[in-house]
Amino acid sequence: MANHQWYITSRGWTWAYEGGQAQRVPTLTNHAKGLGQTRTACGLDCSPWTKFWHLPYRPGVVGQSCPECDAKVSADGTRTALHHS
Numbered sequence: 001m002a003n004h005q006w007y008i009t010s011r012g013w014t015w016a017y018e019g020g021q022a023q024r025v026p027t028l029t030n031h032a033k034g035l036g037q038t039r040t041a042c043g044l045d046c047s048p049w050t051k052f053w054h055l056p057y058r059p060g061v062v063g064q065s066c067p068e069c070d071a072k073v074s075a076d077g078t079r080t081a082l083h084h085s
Contacts, residue, residue: 006057006073009033009046023054032057032069041076042068 010026017023031040031049038047059070 006032006034006041008052008055008057009040009049010052011049013050013052024050024052025055026050026052028064030057030065030069032066032073040066040069041072042066 008026008030009032010028010030012026012028013024014027015022016025031042031044031046033040033046033051038045040046057065057069057073059065059074
């Protein structure tokens with residue numbers, strides 16, 4: 001998956017309020033998912049999972065991240081997704 005932009009996907013989520021606005025945020029292990037992909041970087045089927053397009057996947061940064069996704073994203077050497085308002 002070279003030259004990929006990675007986003008967070010997770011099996012669980014909750015609401016968080018920042019600046020008076022509600023946003024969905026992951027509550028379980030964060031996995032890396034590329035746009036148009038149905039599997040995480042570690043190979044799990046994430047089609048029924050919640051996608052957090054507003055949260056770029058950065059190894060070890062947001063919550064609890066999957067060690068296998070961290071390793072693949074880091075080894076891939078690609079940029080993370082950027083959120084554009």
